Amino acid sequence: GAGVSQSPSNKVTEKGKDVELRCDPISGHTALYWYRQSLGQGLEFLIYFQGNSAPDKSGLPSDRFSAERTGGSVSTLTIQRTQQEDSAVYLCASSLSGDIQYFGAGTRLSVL
Amino acid sequence: GQNIDQPTEMTATEGAIVQINCTYQTSGFNGLFWYQQHAGEAPTFLSYNVLDGLEEKGRFSSFLSRSKGYSYLLLKELQMKDSASYLCAVRDRNAGNMLTFGGGTRLMVKP
Numbered sequence: 001g002a003g004v005s006q007s008p009s010n011k012v013t014e015k016g017k018d019v020e021l022r023c024d025p026i027s028g029h030t031a032l033y034w035y036r037q038s039l040g041q042g043l044e045f046l047i048y049f050q051g052n053s054a055p056d057k058s059g060l061p062s063d064r065f066s067a068e069r070t071g072g073s074v075s076t077l078t079i080q081r082t083q084q085e086d087s088a089v090y091l092c093a094s095s096l097s098g099d100i101q102y103f104g105a106g107t108r109l110s111v112l
Numbered sequence: 113g114q115n116i117d118q119p120t121e122m123t124a125t126e127g128a129i130v131q132i133n134c135t136y137q138t139s140g141f142n143g144l145f146w147y148q149q150h151a152g153e154a155p156t157f158l159s160y161n162v163l164d165g166l167e168e169k170g171r172f173s174s175f176l177s178r179s180k181g182y183s184y185l186l187l188k189e190l191q192m193k194d195s196a197s198y199l200c201a202v203r204d205r206n207a208g209n210m211l212t213f214g215g216g217t218r219l220m221v222k223p
């Protein structure tokens with residue numbers, strides 16, 4: 001597609017449930033990033049994929065968070081046993097080898 | 113680590129000029145980016161500086177001083193639609209060329 005696509009746009013879940021968030025990057029972009037943005041706050045880096053290299057997971061806040069990128073394209077961010085503090089907007093971005101990042105509209109996650 | 117500071121909120125008048133400052137500390141500076149983010153929307157790229165000086169792009173300009181660890185975003189002829197958050201982000205070659213974002217400056221443009 002023309003831009004970065006994320007789904008779902010909104011997700012409401014109960015505490016303790018697992019959720020999966022999806023990101024379709026811009027075609028041909030080798031780098032993919034996940035960020036978290038709490039209300040009124042800046043972007044918190046979570047994880048970074050570059051080509052076939054091992055991902056940089058240094059920003060993941062706990063072992064409940066994981067992400068994968070299949071075939072160098074689509075990525076899924078999984079949060080297990082969700083907690084209320086996981087409520088935030090999860091943003092995905094892609095770029096050509098670390099150049100300008102282009103963002104998707106995000107998934108707004110609400111954990112009740 | 114990196115520290116990026118920018119004001120939390122600013123208010124300006126339609127038609128006026130506003131300057132949003134950003135200061136940073138980083139070990140391997142490799143570029144500074146400004147993004148605009150309207151409420152509930154994705155951040156969109158505005159400008160990129162890697163060398164000292166002013167980059168002009170229409171009503172928006174961005175300035176960088178690497179020796180001072182300082183940048184500003186200048187918005188001229190403000191329009192109501194410019195009300196948004198403006199995010200400063202620094203790329204660090206010693207951190208895998210990752211971007212670290214500041215907390216953002218929420219700009220409110222009033223008539």
